Amino acid sequence: MGLENKRIIVIDDTAAIRTFLRISLEAQGVRFFEAATAATGIKLCQELQPDIVVLDLGLPDRDGMEILPDIKLSRQNTDTSPAIVVLTVRKEQQVRDRAMAMGADAYLTKPFVMDDLLDIIREKSAVI
Secondary structure: OOOOOOEEEEEOOOHHHHHHHHHHHHOOOOEEEEEOOHHHHHHHHHHHOOOEEEEOOEOOOOEHHHHHHHHHOOOOOOOOOOEEEEEEOOOOHHHHHHHHHOOOOEEEEOOOOHHHHHHHHHHHHHHO
16 A cells, blocks of 8 residues: 555654655655654644654653653544654663553654564554
């Protein structure tokens, strides 16, 4: 299944990662948006109603874990919520378990392989 016109927001404070993801995802036909902070990311989610959010947990203004519920509830007037793919350096199983319990749909650790992230995004977008 293609990703053409899927709206994806990447919330990550590292510009190089956002750039890498922009290039890789736009090559797949994705409508790409980005935020460097939790506050901007939540605002974008509310305004753009994304299909998928790629979320880093280490953000400068708030821990990404704290905003998981806000992102899940960001869709208005619909029964669906965006799929959230956590992309983080945090490898601890307890962190992964907590993220999944708080609403993450997938969890991938950095460094990562782009094909693995694309597989997850394709899988989650097929459900949306």
